[in-house]
Amino acid sequence: MTFRTRLAGALLAGAAVAAVPAAPAAAHPFGPPSTARISVDGSHVAIAWLAAEDDWVALGQSVGAFENPATGSVSTALTGEQKLQRSAAVRDYLLGRITVAQGGTPCPGRLESLERLVAQGARLAFDCPGPAVDLDVTVSALTDLDENYRTMLTAETPATPAQALYTARQQTTRLRFTASGGGTTAAVTTVAAGTAAAAAIIGVLVLLRVRRRKGGQA
Incomplete structure (x- = not known):
């Protein structure tokens, strides 16, 4: 574990807060990319975005979720993670990016x-006007701090492409979800179609039997 990671962990745990610099110098834009998962169910879309501890520290510092020890006192009543959770600025940042x-x-x-x-990431939910088929997904978190940040998104519901890499230059990707990604809507449609087809077949069989009976009586 690097000193940078230990420092980030200390801040999120609420210890040694005063030792953390105000600038997001502890971030690691050249390390492994952040990750995101997307899934759809009918018109509902769910995205979970996960970043490393030191990147959460950088994000929190950039939006003012943490006190700056250089300009005032630092409260130890809450851990760094709790300060992130309660920060309206953090929420606005994530919903905007x-x-x-x-x-x-x-x-x-x-x-x-x-x-x-930190363990489960930020979980966002979206409600689209219609069943999720073609969606334009934008992920630009952290690239405002350093253009070398990246996020690798993986589709948990079958989609094309199945993965997408987001960078400062490529912040939006169009994903096309297959019929199986339609969730409840697709399932209801499939059942309805199957029921209609079965009813049509039964109707034809009944009609044939009636005709055969009439033919035998004649």
């Missing part, structure tokens, strides 16, 4: 609970 659009129309998004933020 992780977005989903359908047919050029933004899908309203909301941020789920930030409990276990």
